[in-house]
Amino acid sequence: MKLVIFDYDGVVMDTFAAIKRIYSDTSSAFNLNLPDNDAFYKDLLELDWRITLAKLKIISKKDIAKQEKIYIDGLKKYDDIIRPYLDIKDALEKLSKKYTIAIVSNAYKEEIEYRLKKHNLRDFFKAVFTPADGELKPHPDLLKKCMKQFNTMPSETAFIGDMDGDIACGKSAKISKIIAVTYGFHLKHRLKDADIIIDSPKELLTVL
Secondary structure: OOEEEEOOEOOOEEOHHHHHHHHHHHHHHHOOOOOOOHHHHHHHOOOOHHHHHHHOOOOOHHHHHHHHHHHHHHHHHOHHHOEEOOOHHHHHHHHOOOOEEEEEOOOOHHHHHHHHHHOOOHHHOOOEEOOOOOOOOOOOHHHHHHHHHOOOOHHHEEEEEOOHHHHHHHHHOOOOEEEEEOOOOOOHHHHOOOOEEEOOHHHHHHHO
């Protein structure tokens, strides 16, 4: 193993509570009457945000633009509840001494860079790939570009995600070790196709 690729939301940064509130704000703005419980949102949210919005019947360009503004405003509004997962910094510090580590995410590049720098995590990652660099996951484009940058084969790569779409993405890129975490956005039953399922960042040190 040479390269370890991390998803961002739900793996490195705990953004679930903030995104749940953003979708609650979306519910109010679009009169959706969405329920206020974690299980509902863990089922609603998909790796490709366009699928999530389609589930909510937010499909016109006007409505998508309206929701995107709610989302961007929400990241600032709920800034104080977005933080790294407990023990992730220690895991990153130790793994970065042994492997090249990078991020591949569907989140905004500027948002990722801001959060990583704010919490003193940016230096652990050699690269950050986002939709600014290619196709949204679960399309394998970003994973392939990340491996290409570091001249690494899929057999030499691990990918860590928290959603079933991450698992599908890793399989499409033929990555040899796909690790799913249960502390992120999807419940365990949706992660069954991963090679390894873990419950905490600490466990990364035992499976890598």
